[in-house]
Amino acid sequence: MTKPNLAVDLNGLKLQNPVTTASGTFGFGPEYRNYVDLNRLGGVMVKGTTLNPKLGNPTPRIAETPAGMLNAIGLQNPGVDHFLARILPLIKDYNFKTIVNISGNTVEDYAKLANKLNVEGVDALEINISCPNVKKGGLAFGTQPEMAASVVEAVRAETDMSLITKLSPNVADITSIARAVEEAGTDVISLINTLLGMKIDIHNQEPILANKMGGLSGPAIKPVAVRMVYQVAQAVEVPLIGMGGISNADDAIEFLLAGASAISVGTANFVNPEVTMEILDGIEEYLVEKGYEDINEIVGKAIK
Amino acid sequence: MSKRVIAKVISQEEISPRHFKMVIDAPEVAKEAKIGQFIHLKWVAKLNEHDPLLRRPISLNEIDQEAGTITIIYRAIGRGTQLLATLKAGDQVDLMGPIGMGFSIPEDTNKFVVVGGGMGIAPLYPVVKKLVELNKEVTVLIGAENKGQLLNLADYEEMDVELKASTVDGSYGYQGFVTEFLDDTLIDADYIYTCGPEVMMEVVQNWVIANDIKGEASLEERMGCGTGACLSCVCKIKVRNESGWDYKKTCIQGPVFPLNEVIFDD
Numbered sequence: 001m002t003k004p005n006l007a008v009d010l011n012g013l014k015l016q017n018p019v020t021t022a023s024g025t026f027g028f029g030p031e032y033r034n035y036v037d038l039n040r041l042g043g044v045m046v047k048g049t050t051l052n053p054k055l056g057n058p059t060p061r062i063a064e065t066p067a068g069m070l071n072a073i074g075l076q077n078p079g080v081d082h083f084l085a086r087i088l089p090l091i092k093d094y095n096f097k098t099i100v101n102i103s104g105n106t107v108e109d110y111a112k113l114a115n116k117l118n119v120e121g122v123d124a125l126e127i128n129i130s131c132p133n134v135k136k137g138g139l140a141f142g143t144q145p146e147m148a149a150s151v152v153e154a155v156r157a158e159t160d161m162s163l164i165t166k167l168s169p170n171v172a173d174i175t176s177i178a179r180a181v182e183e184a185g186t187d188v189i190s191l192i193n194t195l196l197g198m199k200i201d202i203h204n205q206e207p208i209l210a211n212k213m214g215g216l217s218g219p220a221i222k223p224v225a226v227r228m229v230y231q232v233a234q235a236v237e238v239p240l241i242g243m244g245g246i247s248n249a250d251d252a253i254e255f256l257l258a259g260a261s262a263i264s265v266g267t268a269n270f271v272n273p274e275v276t277m278e279i280l281d282g283i284e285e286y287l288v289e290k291g292y293e294d295i296n297e298i299v300g301k302a303i304k
Numbered sequence: 305m306s307k308r309v310i311a312k313v314i315s316q317e318e319i320s321p322r323h324f325k326m327v328i329d330a331p332e333v334a335k336e337a338k339i340g341q342f343i344h345l346k347w348v349a350k351l352n353e354h355d356p357l358l359r360r361p362i363s364l365n366e367i368d369q370e371a372g373t374i375t376i377i378y379r380a381i382g383r384g385t386q387l388l389a390t391l392k393a394g395d396q397v398d399l400m401g402p403i404g405m406g407f408s409i410p411e412d413t414n415k416f417v418v419v420g421g422g423m424g425i426a427p428l429y430p431v432v433k434k435l436v437e438l439n440k441e442v443t444v445l446i447g448a449e450n451k452g453q454l455l456n457l458a459d460y461e462e463m464d465v466e467l468k469a470s471t472v473d474g475s476y477g478y479q480g481f482v483t484e485f486l487d488d489t490l491i492d493a494d495y496i497y498t499c500g501p502e503v504m505m506e507v508v509q510n511w512v513i514a515n516d517i518k519g520e521a522s523l524e525e526r527m528g529c530g531t532g533a534c535l536s537c538v539c540k541i542k543v544r545n546e547s548g549w550d551y552k553k554t555c556i557q558g559p560v561f562p563l564n565e566v567i568f569d570d
């Protein structure tokens with residue numbers, strides 16, 4: 001039996017397979033080189049990058065919750081200039097697509113980031129619109145269709161590179177945001193980012209995270225993420241990258257069936273640093289077992 | 305190079321209430337391990353695979369390269385360590401390791417002081433063993449709630465070290481805090497190693513700075529990945545920049561840092 005095709009084409013962004021790693025959970029890639037054959041990954045979404053270096057939040061920055069975890073890292077990163085000069089050269093020759101996750105506090109920040117990152121070696125940008133818009137009182141860009149669209153338009157004006165817009169689940173109607181960013185010119189939509197949550201220490205009687213609130217990730221959020229992928233897949237034409245709690249091949253296949261063309265693995269990397277390789281092998285086994293020749297045959301199959 | 309291995313538990317015993325000693329068969333890890341490093345481990349789940357979710361960082365208390373084993377001593381407090389405590393000989397653990405930059409032993413240094421408090425005694429035992437092997441002059445100061453929690457006490461009693469122990473309840477040694485042993489008889493020390501509660505390490509740091517002694521501290525922070533990827537485990541370390549400090553990753557840049565450079569304020 002011939003091996004099934006695993007390559008996916010996300011509106012021009014060609015991945016050798018659908019397995020990517022979620023921003024903020026896999027560093028820049030080489031952090032995992034002892035555990036993973038990095039050349040087998042479809043893509044790596046690098047840590048959220050900002051115009052200037054950011055120190056992030058005080059500790060504790062994480063808290064474990066039932067089948068999940070909260071994080072409030074606060075976007076600690078060395079800034080875009082450091083990324084371009086010191087990190088990109090170390091990762092650009094791997095087979096995975098280098099996808100830079102960008103964050104800003106104003107529309108102009110995003111535009112400047114896109115302009116700087118419009119270089120060889122960067123294969124795509126993932127626009128994190130879960131960040132607070134300082135000009136709108138800190139309301140997250142991703143919560144309003146117009147604000148989300150304005151970010152995508154500004155980035156689109158700077159580059160012809162593949163654009164992935166990453167949606168926040170902390171909204172009333174995710175499909176309206178999805179349609180707005182599609183209209184504004186995104187090539188791909190990724191979802192979901194973390195769900196806002198809190199954990200309180202009942203002995204100290206205060207929140208565990210220094211930042212008080214944090215983003216919930218891990219298996220606990222998977223049903224919410226699958227539902228949102230399923231809804232957005234029917235609302236837009238652009239391909240989707242699904243994520244949220246994916247911990248094994250079965251989870252990944254669930255997202256593909258819900259309408260995602262590719263998937264991202266986040267928190268599960270902390271639990272099992274080799275999980276991406278196991279997911280990749282497991283997806284292939286599933287296709288062989290069910291007699292499919294091409295991964296694209298199962299995308300959206302659960303949508304009737 | 306750290307690896308992920310599924311390893312067999314050789315033995316586990318409760319050495320004092322809620323304190324466990326586990327010996328693990330992990331030749332690849334033992335071969336590479338250095339003093340002061342840790343493992344990031346998880347029970348192999350039979351049920352409830354996703355809960356509790358994360359690995360737990362635990363220091364190496366003994367490294368036996370010949371036997372191919374590593375030993376950990378830990379306190380079962382929360383959900384994860386309580387699950388670890390249910391494991392028996394023959395059960396499996398899923399571990400990543402060895403991780404981190406361990407302790408260093410500076411050359412041409414002779415007189416060492418080791419200060420451990422509570423669970424912080426655990427990572428210091430391999431250092432003391434190494435120093436004794438190297439024929440150094442070692443003073444070991446350990447303190448805990450009670451006698452049972454003075455980890456490795458029997459081992460230290462048999463070693464060629466100057467040992468002083470304190471307990472809060474007075475069940476062994478001096479009744480009080482371990483830092484009260486830091487007096488003028490020790491100011492000619494060349495180098496100090498410490499691990500324990502932050503309040504304790506801060507006292508040690510102040511004493512060391514006042515007496516112009518150098519040393520190293522092993523820190524604890526909540527960890528996600530253990531690979532340097534997630535930035536959850538950062539601690540404040542003095543550096544020469546505008547603000548005078550930067551966040552460093554406790555997992556791969558630590559857990560051991562120069563004692564004088566740690567900022568204890570989070």
Ligand SMILES: Cc1cc2nc3c(=O)[nH]c(=O)nc-3n(C[C@H](O)[C@H](O)[C@H](O)COP(=O)(O)OP(=O)(O)OC[C@H]3O[C@@H](n4cnc5c(N)ncnc54)[C@H](O)[C@@H]3O)c2cc1C
Pocket residue numbers: 063064342358359360361362363364376377378379380381382383384385386423426427523524525526527559
């Ligand atoms: C480098 C390092 C070495 C350590 N060595 C030892 C050792 O040798 N022996 C020992 O008994 N303990 C050690 N600890 C502390 C140990 O990791 C925690 O006691 C343990 O993670 C608590 O897990 P739990 O399931 O009991 O608690 P829970 O409350 O269920 O833990 C919830 C979450 O918080 C984290 N957490 C809670 N307390 C701590 C803590 N004190 N430090 C770091 N994370 C914490 C857990 O890892 C988990 O992610 C070490 C910690 C670090 C960072």
Ligand SMILES: Cc1cc2nc3c(=O)[nH]c(=O)nc-3n(C[C@H](O)[C@H](O)[C@H](O)COP(=O)(O)O)c2cc1C
Pocket residue numbers: 022023024025047048049071073075101128166192193194216217218219221243244245246264265266267268528534536
């Ligand atoms: C520690 C941590 C850091 C993260 N940092 C970022 C980030 O910088 N940018 C971003 O868009 N998403 C970030 N995320 C969100 C993840 O990329 C992902 O969307 C989310 O965790 C859901 O997937 P998971 O359940 O598989 O982790 C972070 C998540 C975690 C756990």
Ligand code: FES
Pocket residue numbers: 526527528529530531532533534535536537538553554555556
């Ligand atoms: S635990 Fe993830 S960076 Fe240290």
